Structures are given as structure tokens and as C-alpha cells.
Amino acid sequence: MRNKFSRLIYFEEYVQINGINQYLFHAGTKYDNPVMLFLHGGPGFAESIFSYIFQEKWEEIFTVVHWDQRGAGKTLTKNPNECPTINLMLKDLFEIIQYLKKKYNKQKIIIFGHSWGTILGSMFIKKHPEEVAYYIGVGQVISMFENERVGYEKVKELSLRANDKKSLKELEILGDYPGNNHGIGFKKKSEKLRAVQGKYNLAANGNLSAIISLIKSPIFKLSDITALIKMDKVNKELIEFWSKFDIRSESIEYKVPIYYVLGKNDWQTPYVIAQEYFKKINAPYKKLYLIPDAGHMTMIDQPNLFFDVLIDINYKQKQNKSITIM
Template sequence: MKKLWLICGALLVLACSGAAAQELPDPYAKARAIVEDLGRITAPTGVQDSYKTRIGGVDQWLSVRGQDRANPMILFVHGGPASPVTPTMWQFQRPIEEYFTVANWDQRGAGKSYGETDPDKVAGTIRIERYVDDAIEVAEHLKARYGQRKLVLMGHSWGTIIGMRAALKRPDLFHAYVGVGQVLDVRENERISFDYAMARATRENNTEALKEMGTIAPYPGDQPITRERIIVARKWPQHYGGLSAFRSDSGYFFRGPLLSPEYTPGQVKDIDKGSVLTLGRVLPEFLQVSFAAVKRFPIPVVMFVGRHDYTTPAAPTVAWMEQVDAPYKRVVWFERSAHMIPWEEPGKTLVSLLEFVRPLVR
């Protein structure tokens, strides 16, 4: 079956339609049952909630898990747009749940939320500011429902755009902000990513890559970043490990929903449908995103940075962190990661949350 390349915010997603969209054979159901049993929270102090609630006028899904309700809560804002973490959280999140309660939110038009509202109704609301207001409303809901004074706000990829803007708009809701694969300046990110792939392809004499990238060079240059150009520009950095370090593909992530106990086979199909719904509508806004002009950040900010990330390259984020004024700031390097830090280095992700983020909860 034909593969569909999608730009998921700051993340190039290879949506393997033949894998994720087909009817799931019986063996997947048995495997999902094992994953579900392993992840079941049985501690009397724990929480394991999966539910939908009205956010921004539409029903959106939340998954809230942790071993102790008294722990601090993380609101994780997923990438994409429309690339939810909920169906792959089983791959890395369980140890974090011993120290934090983690809320994963399927954004409007994404994952399980996609099937709750007529896509035609959602389509007209696909704007960055609407996502930001949703995030704020989700945070207020979680605070009230779980008795939290404030939350830790953690964004990944596309979710860092929503997260940064939410923190700037409503800093009173959050102890700290954690950016993972931070989108800092889209045009600069695109340039660095493309130059990296060109250099690798030149060094390895990859004539196919050089020919294809040559059709859009110089990139981004002074030309508009069209959907067609960005697809070519993202393909080859991913091939050279810019999405998952030392890997040319990320099948663990794209096929991971097949084993998720949180998702039905139909909801797995909806992941791709959500990407199609949101991509074209949000792309023009996404391409204009830059936080370079933000000189002061109102809450502590911690950046988790993959040394090999050429989906959202580190240099603009590191340069911004050097000049920004914030109550606390820290850059944490992940030497064996590219863009998918929690999946690539789950142990260091946990240790870094405990060492650099947990003390900020006061």
C-alpha cells in the first residue's frame, strides 16, 4: 500500500498506512492484553483514568496515570499536529508514573478525539491559538479535578509551540515548562536540517538524495516553504537519523499504536485521518513560528535537547536559552537521541525530570 508522507508540526511522520490502517489480526489483541495487564495501576493511591471532556466546544480525550495522586502532575502536549502520545506511552511512560501523575491529551482532531466530533466542524477551528486556548482549558480542568495547585507543562515537537504560548499566556497555571524537541524558529530549523542532509548525502555520494534535494535547493532560501518542498526537505534528514538517532526509520513509533490497550483498531486508523485533517490547515501558521523575539520567560524553563535532532535542530534553542531571562533555565543534552527523546532515552528522561524539574515544584 502506498506510503503517505505527512508533516507533523516539527515532526516528519511516515504514516505507514499499510501497517496502521489495516484490520488488526487476532494476535494483536492478545499482545494488547499483555501490555494492558503490565500497565495496570493497582496501588490504592494511584490513578488510571481515560475519559473525554468538553474542551473548547468539542469533546477531547485525556489519559491520566500515576502511582500516587499526591505526586506532581505533568501535562504532556503531544506533537503532530495530530500525532498523539497516548497510543505509544506504554513504551516509555510507566517509570515516570512512579514519581509524577502524567496527563496525556489527544488534541482536537487527533487520535481518540478525532472520532468525537464531525471533522467538518473541527476543520474551521484548526488554528494555533485555538490549540493554545485548549491547552489552558485542559490545565484548568486537570487542576480542579485532581486537586493540583499548578502543573508541569511538557511539550514535544509541534506541542512545544502550543506549550510555549500557553506558558507565556497563563504562567500562573504552571510550575515549569519542559520543551522536548523544541520548535524555536521554523525557517532556521528548516535550513539547518536541510544542510545537514545535503552534507551527509554528499559525503556518502547518495545520488538519489542529492538529485531529489537539488530540486528544492537552496532551501528554504527566499522561496515559500510549500507542502511539496517541506516533504522533500524532511525526508532525507530523517533517513540520516534526524528523527531517531542512528536509525533511518522509526517503526517503533509509527507501528506502536497497534499494541496500545488505549486504542481500538478504528481509533488507530483515526490517527492518519487526523493528520490529513489538520496538516494543510495549520501548515501556513506553523511556518511562521518563531520565539526568537521572546526575551523573557515567566516561569522556569528546561529544554531536553537531542544531540542528533535534525527535525528540530538544537542550535536555535540553545542560542535562545543563552539570552533569555527566566527564573530558572537549563539545557539538558541527550547524547544518544535525535527528536524522539522519551522513546530513545527513557531512563535519562526520568532521571532528568527528577534532577532538574521535580525541584521546581514548590
């Protein structure tokens, strides 16, 4: 693995976490920078492999650690028969944070959640607020069924406006969407919606350019493709949990600062739902950022604007730790 930018911190490792070897990828420029743990999407979609596209500037102000979760990426490759549950994932996350606190001599770690990672991250900060400096949610999931309903209505509206008969037919085939399915059935149906949403840049697109980006990654191995193919099979129980998730059934009280960074063109986890929920939560400090012309992969779609947000969050944490915004 070539350290293109000669980073002081730049390495991969497997660490014994909760009974199995789990993959971490570290990158940064100073040991005294705050440590940010990136919780990827999915379940099962490791984003460490795409980090080279968007996080070069981040490493100037954070030490960024990517964790390929149980059932994802290089951790799945190492442990092909380990099937995650939400309880296992929360315990894994707790142990990884203990490891990072000791390794970098930190009292607390920043949690950065993307998509599925916002479910895991939001649950963790409720359970262990004492471990977390603050939380950043990108593509924040509030309710999976509500996400699908609102995302479906949006792409249907655009298809009608464009008189796009092919897309309208594909939407009609989905029937009463999202329906009453859970688990894998729900996920397979949602993937058909993503294909239509992708035509209108409303959702993340697994197109040729995404495949090229994957292969160009400095940490890419052929086994990463195999892990992507296997992810649904090993994550069945977690996908069942994910499909039923609704954060609104939990308390709106948070004990750590909360930042939401939302793409104004994200209709995979529709920003309007997260925006509405955010107004209701109570936290020591909270702020929401809306990034124009950015979709579900917000940090890739608008990397410069996204970095500006991270600079602002970093500054606010240094200056406004005692401020409460209701």
C-alpha cells in the same frame, strides 16, 4: 484497556472542553504527585498512543496526562469536522488545565511540550504563567524556517561525505530549500526532507517499527490510523501558523522555570538553534540538558537518560524554586 502495571491512576476519558468532547489519558501512581500535561507534536500527531513505550518510570514521580488535541487522535475521531486554530488551541489548553487543577487538587500544572507541542506550550506560558508550575521543552521549536534550513544543510553535508548520490539527487529536487512556501506546501516539502534525514537518523522515522509500536499500544483503535490520515486536512489553518512560527519575534522574558531537553542527534528541530536561543532567555530558573545519541523522539531514543533528566528536574524544582540563573 489493561492496566499492566496496576497503576493507581490509569484511565481514558472524554471531557467537554471548549464546546467539544476531548480525549485525555491519565497514568500515575500517587494522587499527591505533581501533574504533567503532555502536549504532543504535529500539528495533529497524537502521542498518547506511544506513551506506553517511554513513560512507565515517569509515572512514579508524576501523574502524566496525555491530551489528544483538537484535530488529532481520538479527539479528531470524535469531532471529525473540527478544524483547529491557534486561538482555539490556547483556549482548549486553558480549560484543560482548569479541569486538571480541580480534578487533582493542584494549584499549578507542569507543561511538557514535544515538537509542535513546544510552540503551543511556549505561547501558553507567556499568556498564562500563573497556571504553570514549570515548562519542559523537548524538540523545542524556535523557528520553523531556520529549523528546515539548518536540517537541510546537515543532511547535505553527511550525504556529500558519504558520496550518497541518491540522497543528493533527492535534496537537489527540493530546489531552493526551504523556499518561500507556507502551510501545507511547506509541510509536504519538509516531509520529503524527513525521508532523506531518516536515512542518517537525523529525524523521526515513520518506519515499520513505528507502525508496529502503534498497533501494540494498549489504547490503540483502528480509528487512530484514520485520524493520522486525516490530520493534515483538518489542521490546514494551524499548519499555516506553524510553518511561519518564530519564537524569536516574542519577548525573551519568561515568568516560569524553563527546562529544555534536547537530543544531540536531533536535526528535525535542530538542537543547536534551541541551544543558542536558550542562552538569551530570562526566567526564574532555567536549565538545558543535552542527551547523547538521541534524536527528535528523545524520550524514546534514550529512555533511561531521559528519566534521569526528569528526576533531576523534579529535584531542582523542590530545592531551588527561588534561584534565578541568567
